[in-house]
Amino acid sequence: MSSVPEVTCRPRSRRVPWFLVGLGAAGLVLAVARVAGTGGVPDAWVLAGCVLAALGVAGAYGLIVRVHADASGLAYRTLLHRRSARWEDVADVRVQVQYARHGDIHRVHVVTRGGRTWRLPLPVSSSADDRPDFDATVEALRALHRRHGSPESDHLAVLSKGTAGRGVGLPAFLCALFLAGAALAAWFVPVVAAEKLAWTSAVPCAGREAGRDEDCLTTLSAVVARTEVAQGKGQSWVYFTDGRPVDRVSVSKEGAAGFRAGDRVELTVWRGGVREVVGEHHVWREHFPAAGEVAVTAAVCVLVAGYPAALIAQRRRARRRPADELLPSPLPFAAALVGTAVWALPYCYTHPTLAPDSTGGVVWAGVGAVASVALFGWAWRATRLHTPGTDRPAPPDAGGEDVFLAARFLESTEYNPHGFGTHIVLGEDGPAVLPHSGPGRFAARPIPVERLTVTTVRRPRGGDGDTVPSGWDIAELDDDGRQVRLAAAPNDLARILRAFTADDDSTAVTAGSDG
Numbered sequence: 038m039s040s041v042p043e044v045t046c047r048p049r050s051r052r053v054p055w056f057l058v059g060l061g062a063a064g065l066v067l068a069v070a071r072v073a074g075t076g077g078v079p080d081a082w083v084l085a086g087c088v089l090a091a092l093g094v095a096g097a098y099g100l101i102v103r104v105h106a107d108a109s110g111l112a113y114r115t116l117l118h119r120r121s122a123r124w125e126d127v128a129d130v131r132v133q134v135q136y137a138r139h140g141d142i143h144r145v146h147v148v149t150r151g152g153r154t155w156r157l158p159l160p161v162s163s164s165a166d167d168r169p170d171f172d173a174t175v176e177a178l179r180a181l182h183r184r185h186g187s188p189e190s191d192h193l194a195v196l197s198k199g200t201a202g203r204g205v206g207l208p209a210f211l212c213a214l215f216l217a218g219a220a221l222a223a224w225f226v227p228v229v230a231a232e233k234l235a236w237t238s239a240v241p242c243a244g245r246e247a248g249r250d251e252d253c254l255t256t257l258s259a260v261v262a263r264t265e266v267a268q269g270k271g272q273s274w275v276y277f278t279d280g281r282p283v284d285r286v287s288v289s290k291e292g293a294a295g296f297r298a299g300d301r302v303e304l305t306v307w308r309g310g311v312r313e314v315v316g317e318h319h320v321w322r323e324h325f326p327a328a329g330e331v332a333v334t335a336a337v338c339v340l341v342a343g344y345p346a347a348l349i350a351q352r353r354r355a356r357r358r359p360a361d362e363l364l365p366s367p368l369p370f371a372a373a374l375v376g377t378a379v380w381a382l383p384y385c386y387t388h389p390t391l392a393p394d395s396t397g398g399v400v401w402a403g404v405g406a407v408a409s410v411a412l413f414g415w416a417w418r419a420t421r422l423h424t425p426g427t428d429r430p431a432p433p434d435a436g437g438e439d440v441f442l443a444a445r446f447l448e449s450t451e452y453n454p455h456g457f458g459t460h461i462v463l464g465e466d467g468p469a470v471l472p473h474s475g476p477g478r479f480a481a482r483p484i485p486v487e488r489l490t491v492t493t494v495r496r497p498r499g500g501d502g503d504t505v506p507s508g509w510d511i512a513e514l515d516d517d518g519r520q521v522r523l524a525a526a527p528n529d530l531a532r533i534l535r536a537f538t539a540d541d542d543s544t545a546v547t548a549g550s551d552g
C-alpha cells in the first residue's frame with residue numbers, strides 16, 4: 038500500500054442521493070404551491086412538502102461529500118464545509134469507535150500538529166461487512182502519510198470508550214449539568230423550608246379575615262359530586278356539587294379513590310389553593326416537601342456529577358500516555374460515591390442546612406467525611422496507571438503441580454485455533470493453551486516456546502478488542518516472524534513469560550515499550 042498514488046472516498050451509491058434530491062425538489066414545489074393556494078395558511082400538504090425538502094437536503098449532502106488524499110495532502114468537503122491540510126501538518130491518522138445500539142461505528146480522525154482533531158465524513162464502517170473496505174482505506178491513508186509526512190506513531194491508534202485519548206466534552210457537560218441541578222435544588226431548600234413552616238404554623242382565619250388573608254386557614258363546606266381516578270400517572274380529581282366552592286380539586290390517586298359521590302367534606306383553603314379535603318371516612322392532604330427531601334435531591338445531583346468528574350480526572354491524569362491506551366476501570370470511583378451516599382444522604386435529610394445541630398451530628402459528619410476521603414484515596418490508588426513489565430516478585434513454587442492462569446492469545450494460531458484458549462497451564466509438561474480453568478489438561482495445545490521471543494510488554498490499547506480487561510497487560514511476541522499478542526493479569530503474565538524464557542536466557546524482553 039506504500040505506492041498508493043491517491044485515495045478518494047465518496048458514498049457507494051449515487052442513485053439514492055439523486056432520488057432524495059428529486060423528492061426534495063418535488064416537496065419544495067408542493068409546499069410553495071400549497072402556501073400560495075391557501076393564502077399563506079399552512080396545512081398538512083405544506084408539512085409533507087417540508088419533510089420531502091429536508092430529505093432533499095440529505096440527498097444533496099450525499100452528492101457533495103468527498104474525501105481526497107494524494108501526495109500534496111488531505112482534503113474533504115461537505116455541504117457546508119471544506120478543509121484541507123498538507124501531510125507535513127498531520128500528526129496522526131486514527132480510528133475512533135462509537136458504540137451504537139445495533140453495532141459499532143468506526144470513523145477516521147486526523148490529528149494535526151497543533152493538536153486539533155478532525156473527524157472525516159468518510160470512510161465510515163457500521164457493520165462487519167464493510168469493515169474490510171474501511172480498513173483498506175485507512176491503511177491507504179496511513180501509507181500516504183508515511184510516504185509524504187512524518188507520523189507520530191508507527192501503529193494504528195484505535196480510540197474506544199475507555200482509552201486515554203477520548204475527549205472530555207461529554208463528561209464535562211454532564212458534570213456541569215448535574216452541578217447546576219444541585220445548585221438549583223440547594224437554592225430551593227430555604228424556600229421549601231419556609232413554605233412548610235408557614236403551612237404547619239398557619240391558624241384559622243378570624244371572621245373578617247376569612248377569604249382575605251391568604252396566610253390563614255379558611256374552611257369551606259362542599260358535597261362530592263363524583264371522583265375521577267386516573268389510570269397510570271395522570272391526575273385524579275374530586276368534583277363538587279354545583280361547582281361550589283370550587284369546581285374540582287386535583288388530588289392523589291388514593292385520595293380520589295377514598296371519596297364517594299354524596300360525601301359531605303370540608304375544604305381547607307390556604308394561599309389561594311385547597312390544601313385539605315376532610316370527609317367522614319377519608320382525609321386528603323396536599324404533600325408539602327420537606328427541606329430535607331430537596332437537600333437529598335441536591336446531594337444526589339452532586340454525587341452523580343462526581344462520576345463524570347472522575348472520568349475527567351482519569352483522562353487528565355493520563356494525558357501523557359498513548360492516546361489509544363486503555364485506562365483502568367472507573368468503577369472504584371463509583372464505589373466511593375456509593376459509599377459516600379450511604380452516610381451523606383441520610384445526613385442531608387436530617388440536616389438540610391448541612392450544619393450539625395448536636396454532638397451526634399458532628400460525629401456523624403466527621404466520621405463520614407473521613408470514610409469518604411479514605412474511599413476516594415483507595416479509588417485513586419486502584420485506578421493508577423502501572424508500568425507494565427516482567428520485574429515482579431516470583432510466586433511460590435507450586436511443587437511441580439499444574440498451575441492454571443487466566444490468559445489468552447489474541448491471534449489464532451495452531452496452538453490457539455479460532456481463539457479457543459481462555460487459560461494457560463504451567464507445569465512439568467510445559468506451557469499449554471486450554472479452553473478451561475482445569476483441573477487436567479483436557480484439550481490442551483502445547484505452546485512452542487522455543488520459537489517465541491518476547492519483544493515488548495505494554496498496556497492494552499483500543500485496537501486490542503473488547504475481550505481484554507483494562508487491568509491486564511499484553512505481551513507482544515515474535516513467532517517465527519509473525520507477531521502474536523498474549524494478554525493476562527500483570528502478575529500472571531510475568532509468571533507465564535518467565536516460564537516461556539526459563540530454558541532460554543538469551544531471550545530479549547523489552548518492558549513498558551508502547552511504540
